[in-house]
Amino acid sequence: MTKNRTPLLPVRHAWVKQTLSDQTERVGRVESAIDRGNQVDVTVHWQGENRKSVVPLSSLRCGFRPMMDVQDVPASRTRKTMGEGIVLKTRTLGGRDQVLVDFPRVGKQLWLPYETLKQIKGSKHRFILGETGPADSAERFRLKSLAHALEMWNENTGSLSHLEIDPLPHQIHLVHHILASGNLNWLIADDVGLGKTIETGMLLAALKQRDSLNRVLLVTPAGLTKQWQDELNHKFKMGDFLIYGDDFQINEPRHWKMFDYVIASMDRLKDDRHLAALEQAGGWDLVVFDEAHRLSRRQYGMKLDASQRFQLAAQLRRKTDAMVLLTATPHQGMQDKFQALLELLRPELTDKINSLRNNPEIIGDMVFRNNKADVTDVDGNFIFNGKTTSAMEVSVSQAAKVFDNTLQAYLRKGYEASAKLGVKGNAIGFVMTVYRKLAASSAAAIHNALINRKLRLQTQANIEPMGNYAEKDQRFIGEWEEQLQTEAAQFFDGELDLLDQLISEAERLRDNDRKLQLFLDELIEAIRADNPDQKVLIFSEYRTTQTYIKSALEGRFGAGCVEQINGSMPHHLRHAAIARFEESAQFLISTEAGGEGINLQRNCHIMINYDLPWNPMRLVQRIGRLYRYGQRNRVVVFNIHSPDTADEQIMEMMYSRIEQVVTDLAGVSPEFDSQLHDDILGEIADLIDVSQILEEATVAGIDRTEERINTALALAKEATEKQHELFAYAASFNPNETRNELRITSEHSTAFVQGMFQQLDVEIVDTSHDGRLWHIRIPETMQNALGSTRTRYEVTLDRILAIKRPNTHILDLDSHIMRYLLQEAKSYDFMGLSAVVRNLPNSAALTTSILRWQNDQGHRRRQEYAVFGITEDDQVQINPESFVDWLKRPANTGTVEIDRDQNRRWFLAAEKAADRRLAEVSNRHLHPENMQWVSGAWVGR
Template sequence: MTEPSLHPGQRVLHTEFGEGVVIQLTANGYVRAFFPSGERQVFGESLRPATSRAEQIIAHVDGGAHRLRDAWLHVEAHALPLMENAAALTSARIDLLPHQVVLTHQVATTAPRRFLVADEVGLGKTIEIALILRELASRGELDRALMVVPAGLVNNWHRELNEVFNLDFEVFGAEGDVTDRRSNAFAKHNRLIASVDTLKRRARISRLKEAPPWDLVVCDEAHHLSAYRNGRKVRKTENYKLAEALRDHTRDLILLSATPHQGDHFRFWMLIQLLNPTLFKSPEEMVDERHRLNEVVYRRTKADACTADGSPLFARRWVHTESFTMSAAEKAFYAKLREYLIDGFNLAKQQGNQGRALGFVMTIFQKIAASSFAAVRSTLLHRQLALTIHEAILKDEALDIDGHQALMEEARQLIHQHSGLADDAVGRGEVDRVLADLKLRLIRKLDEDRLAAVASSESAEMVTAEGEEAATTAVELSLPEERLRIADLLKVFPQERETKVDKLLRGLGALWEQNPNEKVVIFATYLATVDLLAREINTAYPGQGVVVLRGGDHGTKLAAERRFRRPDGPRVLICTAAGREGINLQFSRVLFNFDLPWNPMDVEQRIGRIHRYGQKETAQVYNLVLSDTIEGRIFLMLTDKLQEIARALGKVDEQGNIAEDLRGQILGQLTDRLSYDQLYREALSDPELKRTRQELEAAMNNASEARKVVFELFQDLDQFSLDDYKPLANIDEGKSRITTFLQAAVERNGGSFQQIDDLRFKITAEANSVPMICTFDRDLAQQNEQLELIGIDHPLINRLLNQWRSTEASSLGATANVNIKQAVALSIWLVQSFGSKQDAGSHLVPIAVDRTGKRMPSIEKQYLECLQAPTGQPQFQAKERAALLHEHIEPMLQRELGHRGIANPDKGYSTEMLAWVEMD
C-alpha cells in the first residue's frame, strides 16, 4: 500500500536517490517523485517523509536584530531573478533590443523550454541565447549547458559568451580547453562549447549519455541536423542522430537557424520532431495545421523588429557595385596565374587522396588572388622560398652536398629580397634564423587536417594568416619545376598601382571632397592586401589616418573600434575577416568591399557592421569588382540573377536596390545548395562560364522556390509585437530593488555603499576589497569602460544571490512590528512547476493567516514591505505554529496553486518555504 501521508508537493527521502519531491501518486502503490538525478517512479513504501524545510524554519523563530533583514535578503535572492523585466536588466555591455528582451522573458518563463529560434540574420540570436543562459543561471535553474555549433563558429561563440557575457564556457575538442582523453569531460565540466563534428562520433555520444543530463542544450545552424525520406525509408544523418541523443539527455533544447526550412517539408518536420514529437503526425498535417508551429517556433524578421519607441530598427541601405576591367599587365599576370592554378588542380585530381593537400593549396591561392595581386604575390614568394628549402632538404638526404648548398644560398637570397634585410652581419644572422625556422617547419611537415579546415571554410572568411602560411609550407606534393614556374610567373607581375587600389583611392577622394571628416570602413580579407591598402591610403591622403583591425581577442577589436570612433581619430578602418563579427561601427555610414568573399552571406555580415541598430544615415556600400576575372564575373552573374528574381516579385526599390529580406532569404537558402569552393574551382577551366552559369541559375531558382515554400509555411507564425515589450520596458522598480538588495547585502558582509550622483554609486563588496564605481545606465557604461554596468546577472549580484539563497533554514524564522491589531503569521513560498507551457517556472507565493487560521490577503499584498519593517516579538508557541502550518497554511497553499492552475494532474511542482515572519 502507498503510504497514506504522502501527497503531491511533499518532500520525501529515498535510500538510493536521496531527498525528493512527490509529483503524483499512481496506481499499485507507486509514486512519481522528482529527485536531484531526475524524475523516478518508486514504490511508496520505500519513501519516508523528510523533515520539511518549513518545519525547520518555524522551529527557530527569533526577534533578533538581523533575523528579519536576513529573511528579506533570502526572499529577495529568490525573487529578483523572477522579476518580469529581469531580461532587460542585464549587465552585458550590448545594445539591448525589444525583441531580444521579449524572447528571453518568454523562453525563461516557460517549461519545457524546447524551441526553434529562427530569427532572420542580424537580429542577434547569439545575444538572445546568452541572455537566456544568464537569466536561467540567475534564477538558479542552470548548472549544465552545452553549445553544439559548426566548427567554424566555435571561437565566435566562445568569445561572445565569455568576453561579452562572462559565462565561463570552455571549448571541448583537441584544440580546445577540454578533452576526453583521460576522463569523461562531459561529466566533469558543466559549461561546454563543442563542434557538431567533434561530438557526433559514436564513442562521444556514449560518453555524453553516461554523463549527468544537461539543463540546456543549444544547437546552432540547426538546419544541418538533417533527415531525408526516400520512398518509405528515412535516412538520418550523423548530425541528426547526435541531436536525438541530446534531446533525450537534456531538460531544455533550443535550436537556432536563420534558414531552418530548406524547401523540404519532411526535413523541417523532422527538425520539429526533435522539439515535440507529438505536435504533428506528418509533414502534411504540419502544413495543414501550420498555426500550431507557434508552440515551438519563434521567428522575427527585420521588418518586425523595432526600437523601444516603435521606430524601424534599421536605417536604409544602398549597395552599389563598381565594376571595371584589369590593365593589360594585370591581364597577362592573371592569365599565367590561372594556368598555374588549373595545372595544380589537375595534378591534385590525378593524385587522388595524395593530392588533397595540393588541391587545398590551390584553393587558398585562388581565394587570395581574388583579394589583390599584391596578396597573391606575397604568398607565391613564400611558397617559392619553401619549395627551394624543401628541394635543398631532398638534396641533403640524397647526399648531394653541392646541390644542397646552392639551393640554401638561393633561399638566403630570396629571404634578403623579400624582407629587405641588409647584407651585413646583423642582416645575415637574421636571415639564417628565418631560414632555420622555416626548414624546421618543413621537416615537421604540415598538418593536412588544418590545411583542409582553412581551405574549405565557406561559412566564414577564415583563410587569412593561417591559410596563407599553410599554403606556402604544404610542399610535399608540387607541380614539376614549380619553384621555377613561380619565378617565371613573378617576372610578369604588374609594376604599376593595381586598378582596384586606384579605384578605391579615387572613391575616397570623392567622399572626402564632400565631407573631409567622413569615416570609412574597408573590408579586405588578407593581410598582404590590408598592408597594401594602409600604405597606399597613407601615401595618397597623409593626415587622414588608418587603423587596421587584424584580429585578436575582443578587447583588441574594441580598442581599434574606439580609436576609429573618436572624432579626432583615424578616418579609415581596414578590417580583415576578424572584423565581421563582434564590433559595432554604426557611427560610420560608408563601407567599401575591396575584395568579395566567395559566399555572399559573408558580404551581408560585413554590411551588418555599419547597417545595424543605431545607424542614423543610409548605409552606403560599394563593392569593387574586376569584371574580367572569374570571381568578378560570377559575382555579377549572381547579382543579376538576384535582381531578376526580385523584379519578378516586386522586391526592388526605386533606386534598384533588392529588398534586404529577399536577399537574405535567398542567399541563406543558396548556401546549402551550392559549394562555392567547387563552383569557383571548376570555373577556372570553363572559360565561357557556361557550366557555371547553368549551375548558378539552377541553384538560384531552387533557392527562390524554397523561399516561397518557407514563406507560405511560416505565414501564420506570430510576429513580434511591441505590446509584448511594454510590460517589460519599465525597469525603474527593478533597478530600485536591486540597489536596495545590493546595499543591504554588501553592508551585511562588512562592505559599503555610497551614492555618487543620480547615475553612479560606489560599492565596496566587503571589508578591505577594492571599491567599484557602478551604474545602471547602459549608455554611460558603454562610453566609459571604467564603470561597472550593474544588472541582475552581474558577477557581484550573482555571488550575493547565491550567498543569500543558501541561507540556513534555522535563520529564516523572524518577527516584525507592523502595527496591526492582531498577531499574524506570514509565510513566503517558492513554487517551481514544470510540464506545461502556461504558468511554468518559478513563482513566489505569500500566505498570511491570523491566530484563528483566517487568511489575510492585505498582508500578502504588501509582504515585501512587511519584511522591511522594524523587528518585533515572537507571537506564537511552537504547537501553534505547527498547527497553523499544517492545518491552515499548507492546505491554503494547495488551493491557491490549484486556483492558479499550477497544481493539476498534467504537471509536476514543488514547494519550499523561504521565510516565516510573525507580526504584531
C-alpha cells in the same frame, strides 16, 4: 519534553506554550534564552498578560499555530535561511516538537524544530490589520517592489544580466516566450543577423538565475566552437564554458561528469570513439545545437537515412529534457528533413509532425521565427532604416588582363593535376581556389602568395599537414588560407617557370595598381571632400591586403589615421582598436574577424568592401556591423570590383542573379519591402555554395557556369518559398505578449540603484558622462557585507560606457554590488511590507505577489512578480501601467483612513485575481505551484 538531551535554544520571537499547575495553557513569544550549563532559562512575553517571566526551557513546548507567518533562523551560521513561510501544522516526534512550514520562495514544505522559527507579521496580516508602517515606508515599498520586479524580469528574459549590448525587444520577447511556455524544446529560426547567439546567451542567463542550469552542452560546427566561447565569455560573463578537445580531453568516459559547461564540435562528437564516451557523461539540463540544418535525416519511401550528426543529436535527446536548435534555414526545401528536426524536439508529437501538411499550426509550439522586416527598437521604430550600395568598377589595365590570362592558365593546370590524383589531389585544388581568391583581393595578396609558393619549391622544406579545414574558426578562414603552407613538390610540370612569369607580372601590377588608385583618389578623397573627419570602415578578407591598404592610407593621410582588426589579435586588443577608431582614427580596416561581433553603428555609416567575399553571407554579416540598431544615418556601402577579370565576371554574375531572385521573392508582397529583401538575401546566400560554382567555372567555362548558377538559384528560390509558407505558422515577436506583466526597463534599474544608495548611505561623490558614470563611496557596513576592503567605486548602468571603460563596474544583475542591493531590499528587515503611497491614480490600494508555476513533476518552471491594483468598488487590475511608471521616481508616504473590513474585502479580491492569473498562464507544461504575498499599500493623500 525529554530532559536528557542537548537543548536547542529557541530564537527570539519563537512561540512557546506552558502548561500551568491547573492544567491551563498560556502562550507567548521568546525574548531571550540563556544556557546556564545545567539549565536553559528563557524569558517569555506572555500573550494577554502583558508581562514577562523567566522559565526553564524544559517546561516549554511549541506554541506555533497553523497560518502563522514565520521566518527560518538557522542554528548554524554557515547555513542560509530559507526565508519566510507559513505554519501548516505541528507534531511531536522522538520527544521533540516540530513545525511543518511552507516556504513558497524555495518551493518546499519542511518539518523544522520550532526553536529555529521566528514569528513575524507577513504582508497579508499587516494589510488586513491596517499597519501602515514607518515614515519612509512608501519608499521602502517602492524599492522592495523594484527589487522583485527586476529579478523576475531578468529571470524571464535574461535581459538584465551581463551583456555587452542592450537587447532588442524581439530578443527579449523570444526568451520570454520560450520560458513562459514552460517548454524548453524549441527551434529558434530567426533571420540572419538578428542575434541568435545573443538570444541563446540571454536564455542561458535567465535559466542560470532560476538555478535550472547546472549542466549545458553546446554543440556547434567545428569552426565555431571558439567563437561561441568568446561570445559567452565576453558578452555574458559565462567563462565556465570549456571546449572539448581544446581546453580539456577525456581519458576515461567517467571523467565527462567533471565538466558541466561544455562546447563541442558536432563532427568530433559524432565519431564513434567520442560518442561512446559521451554516453557516460550523464544527463544535461540543456543541449543546444547551432546550425541545426546540418543535422540531416532524409526519407526514401519507408526508409530513413540519418546522418551521423543526426544520430548524435538523437542520442543526446535521450540525455536531456530540454533541447534548443538554432538555424535560420531549417527547411531548405526538404520537408522530411525539417520534420526530422521537429521530431528531435518533440518526439511525443511524432504522429502529428508526420502529417504536418494537415496541421501546420503545431509548429507554433516548437518554432520561433523573427523577421528582420518586423524588428523595432524599444520605441517601436523600425531598426533598419535603409542602405545604399554602390559598385565601384576598376578599369582593368592591359597588364592586369595579361596577368589574369596567365593566372587562369596556371589554375587550369592545377585543377587538372588535382583531378588526375583523385582524393589525393584535393589539396592542390584547394590551393588553386585560395590563389584565385587572393588575386581578386589585391595585387599585393596574390604577389605575396606566389613568392611564398616559389620559395617553398626552392627550399624543399618539410611542412606540417594542412589540418582539417572544417576545424578552423570560420571567422578567420581567409587569414588561415593566406598563410597556408603548400607542398614542396611541383603541382605539375613546369610550375616553377610559370610561377616566375606570374610573379613578374604581379610585381608590375603592384607598381601601377589601378584598384588602389581608385580606392584612394576617387573613393576616399570623395568621402573626405564631403566631410574631412568622416569615419570609414574598410573590409578585406586577407591580412596582406589589410597591411597594403593601411600603408597606402597612412602614406597619404599620416600615421595614426588607421586602426585594424584581424584574427591574430586577442579580444582586448580588438576592443582597444575599436575604441581608438571611434575616438580619434579615421579608418578601420578589418578582416572577417570584424564581420561578426563588433558594432560600429554609433559613429560610422560608410563601408568599403575592398574585396567581395565569395560567400555572400559574409557580405551580409559585414554590412551588419553598421546596418543595425542605433544607426542614425543611412548606411552607404561601396563594393570595389574588376568586372574584366574571369573570376570577377562570374562573381558579378552570381551577385546579379542573387539580386534578381531576392527582388523577385521580396516583390511578392503588396509593396516592396527593403527589409524583407535583406531577410531573403540572407536565406538565399546561406543556400548557395559559391566556391564550388567557381571551381567548376575554371574547367567548364562561362556558359556552363551561368547554367550552374541559374540551377542553384532556382533550387534556393523554391526552398525559400516553401520555408516562408510554412513559417507563417511559427511563433514570432508579439509586443502584446507581455501586456499583463510588469515590463521593466533600464529606467527602473537606475531608479532602484539610486534609491538603495540613499537608503544604505552610499555616497555619490561625483557624476560624469551626462550623469551616466557615478563615483561612489560605500559605508563600512556595506564593505563588510561585500567582503571587500574597497571604499570607492566607479560604477555605471550604461553597458556601452562600461565597454569603453574596462575598469568601470557595470551594475547589471551579475554585479556583486547589485546583488547585495537586491538582497537587502527583498529582506524582511528592510520592511516596506505595508505602506501608504501617494500620486498613484486609478487605485485605492495595492497588493503584490510572486506567482509560481511548476511542471507535472513538481519542478518550478516559472515565476512572475504581479501587482494588483484595487479600486474602491473591489475591482482589480493586474500590473497597471500607472504603477510601472510610478516605480521610476522616489515615493512619499501619505495618510489614509483605515477600515479593516474593507481591507479584508480588498485582499480577498486580490487573491481571486491572483488565482485567475495562475489559471490564465497555466497550460499542459505549466501547473500552478503557489502565490507568495510580498507587500501591500493604500493610496492616500
